[in-house]
Amino acid sequence: MEVPCIAVAREVGETARTALAEAELLDGDHEIAVDNGRIYIPVTDPDSAVDAVAAVEGDTEITARNLPARQGVQTPADLLDFEPSLERIGDIVVIDEDDPDRAEAIAEAVIDADLPARSVLNRASKIKGELRVREWDVVTTDDTAADSDLTPTETVHREYGHSFLLNLAAVYFSPRLATERHRVVEKVESGERFLDMFAGVGPFVIPAASRDANAVAVDLNETAIDYCRENARRNSVVDAVTAITGDVREVADDYRGWADRLVMNLPHSANEFLDTAGTRSQATTVLSTTTISNMRTTPSNRGLRRYGRPPSRSMRWPSKPNTSSGRTPHTS
Structure with a gap:
């Protein structure tokens, strides 16, 4: 095939x-x-x-x-009469099935196949609430797996040379943004002051700190910040990461005009935080934000113009999530 x-x-x-x-x-x-x-x-x-x-x-x-299939490799599809839709996060396999019998069949095939999977989780709700978490049904879990000391919803996700311990039932995390995160972080230079307004478990700040940035992580989710601190330890950047629990609009006053690079990854409501982003920026700060819109002139564009300058010409606003970087409107 x-x-x-x-x-x-x-x-x-x-x-x-x-x-x-x-x-x-x-x-x-x-x-x-x-x-x-x-x-x-x-x-x-x-x-x-x-x-x-x-x-x-x-x-x-x-x-x-x-290309020929690797000899001896058995996939879930080999054990089923259909190709299941799967997503891997660490050693957790995520499915999205309404039929519990079908979910059970897929989970059994995943565990029996030649996949390094410990748990199979079925989405039980949409992402909801201020903390952006969802509910999960644990369809199956392997207590004999190497990381059996973790809970069924915990895993270690590896991304571009970094490892992130996280709990899908307690924090927001999307592996689909790995490439966009890498694009942002690979531009970080030594000595930069890097502020992530919605940091989660640290997928932006940990790599930034690894590039010798002074990184600050802020998140409303206390559990996410706990994982962020642990991930700083795991990736040997404890001294370069400051992790703060709280609403970024209230806890970041000490960082007014501080950031050289600022990340605002909150696709559905980032516009509500543009004032906060503006006051934490300085004249040459680079702002990276994710937005979801199908309008030619987005709320984000209008919000940025309020500060005196439109976004970078290279920005595009498709009807799917898009992470774009540009100088903040303070730039002359």
Whole structure:
């Protein structure tokens, strides 16, 4: 069957494979192929994979290719009569099924297949409340797995060389934003003052601190901040991360005009916090925000213009989540 691949020159194949493995983007169900001096590496997310191999020398392209399945690898689809929709977060597999019998069948297939899965969770609610968490049904969990000391909804998620302990039942976390987070953080320079207004478990501030930034994490969710502190310890950046529990509008007065780079990842209501972002910024602060809108002139654009300058021309506002970076309106 045709699967998405990253194609690179044979000479840099191992470099590319290592980068994709570190980003957890390798498709382990299919073999790597070599043809006419090019290596075809199967990947799970081709768009993210392009970013993961951006530093690899030579011509890199996304393509689709018929690749043989790896011998001995059994997938959930092999055990079912359909291809289930799955999402991996660490060693947790997430499904979204209304039929409990179908959910049970998928969970059983996941555990019996050759996947490093410890728990299978079924979404039981939408994301809700100020803390942006959802309810889960634990369909099955493997108490004999390596991380059996964790609760069924806890896991360690690895992203671009960093590890994040988190509890899906207690914090907001989206692995789908991994590429956007990486794009923001890879621009951070040593000595920058980095402020994340809705930090969660630290997927922005931990990598920023690893790049020698002075990082401040603020979140209303006390549990998320506890995990953020633990993740700072896990990633050896404790001294570079200050984690604060509370409403950013109330607890960040000490950081007025402080930030060189400010992250505001709250897609549905980021506009309500533009005043706070503006007062925490200085003349050259870079603001990265996520918005969801299908309007040509978004509330975010209008809010930014209130400070005296529209967003960067490179910004686009599609009807799906988009993380965009630009100088704050203070820039001359």
